[in-house]
Amino acid sequence: MIRYPVVTKGSVIGCTAPSSGVEPSMYKWLREAEARLLERGWQVQFGPTVWQQEKAKSAPARLRADELNVLLRDDRIGLIVPPWGGELLIEILEYLDWEAIPAKWILGFSDLSVLLLAITLRTGIATAHGTNLIDLRGESMDETTAMWLPVLATETGQSIKQSSSERYQRDWENESPSPHVYHLTEETYWRTVGGREARMQGRLLGGCVDVIRHLIGTPYGDVARFRDSHIPGERIIWYLENCELGTTDLRRSLVQMRLAGWFDHCSGILFGRSAVHKPVGGYTEEDVFQELSAELGIPLAYDIDCGHMPPQLTLINGAYAEVEVADGRGSVTQYFKA
Known part of the structure; x- marks a missing residue:
């Protein structure tokens, strides 16, 4: 059996960096993404790891895992969308609290797909391969990217169709x-x-x-x-x-x-x-x-x-x-x- 998380528009988006964080020169992209999401009715809560990057990762593996565990347990967080991927997410898997992972959407791609696939294989909880938070900073969204919310809002027992981009x-x-x-x-x-x-x-x-x-x-x-x-x-x-x-x-x-x-x-x-x-x-x-x-x-x-x-x-x-x-x-x- 597969368990599908439920998200409603206006939920708090938790942004943590389980792989790579963001360099200071790119902080503006995070703030732009936050502003756009606020305009669309969302709140964004950033974890400390998002704002740091050293030696190919945002922080030591244990710290990255602990921050993700906290967001997963926080009932105020409706879904988790990291800033982007990276290189070394695999380091955190052994430190996750696997017995306590709730049915909560995690959305992203690239190195984040290690986390997404591992969660679904281990727990049967559905995870979402799609846009990263950084890429939601535009004034608008193309039709393909914009489907992230309708897809995540689909309820168990329902279906949704996506078509190839132009x-x-x-x-x-x-x-x-x-x-x-x-x-x-x-x-x-x-x-x-x-x-x-x-x-x-x-x-x-x-x-x-x-x-x-x-x-x-x-x-x-x-x-x-x-x-x-x-x-x-x-x-x-x-x-x-x-x-x-x-x-x-x-x-x-x-x-x-x-x-x-x-x-x-x-x-x-x-x-x-x-x-x-x-x-x-x-x-x-x-x-x-x-x-x-x-x-x-x-x-x-x-x-x-x-x-x-x-x-x-x-x-x-x-x-x-x-x-x-x-x-x-x-x-x-x-x-x-x-």
Whole structure:
């Protein structure tokens, strides 16, 4: 069984930095995000870790974990949205109070997907892969990003549909943001292995391959236990994105995931857009996708709205989804099925 948190507009957003904090030169972005959220009826409570960054992390692991534990236990906090990702979130997992984690939304992506996936696998509580707090600082939001709230406001037993974006951002231009932060200049086109129409159904799980692969073999990455305990007899749709891995490293990581049983009972895979798909000796990202699809005998779609080339869908770990991809367009309907 999956438990879905409930959030109402106007709740207090808790902002902590379980991975990287923010350098002083970028504090203005946090204040802009806070101001925009206040305009939209939200309050924001920042933890001390948000305002600091040293040696690739906001604070020592124990301190980061303690701050997150406090926000999770605080009934005044309706949801938790960190400023952004980082590099070393995995350090805090052993210090979290796993027995006391409540059904409360945590939203984010990149390194934060380690936390999101671990919570869902360990507890059966749904978590949300989507925008970070920094990216909510715009005067407006594009249609894809703006779905974060309707998705999180979906109640158990209900469903919500998201469609592929019209355009996406190729390059980050943080010093000259558009009214909705992103510069959406490139036409979105969802692709599939073989160019065929793809349909898949199953429970969503996923995140950034660079970091979630390190959960394999730990107490926080037991996909088989999650399947047996929380979604017995059901299939999984994996959504994945690649931030920095070279083509061959991506292939090694996916083979490791397959050998670890993560792709057992998988009905399909979705890959987000990537800016690092450089061939290695003529071996391309498309080759990787074709090989994985053939090995598993399942459909695979890529260049979807997920990851480090925004905008991105709000994808719920644990939700039941129906995905359709055809002629460059796609949709994901999520059912908040217990």
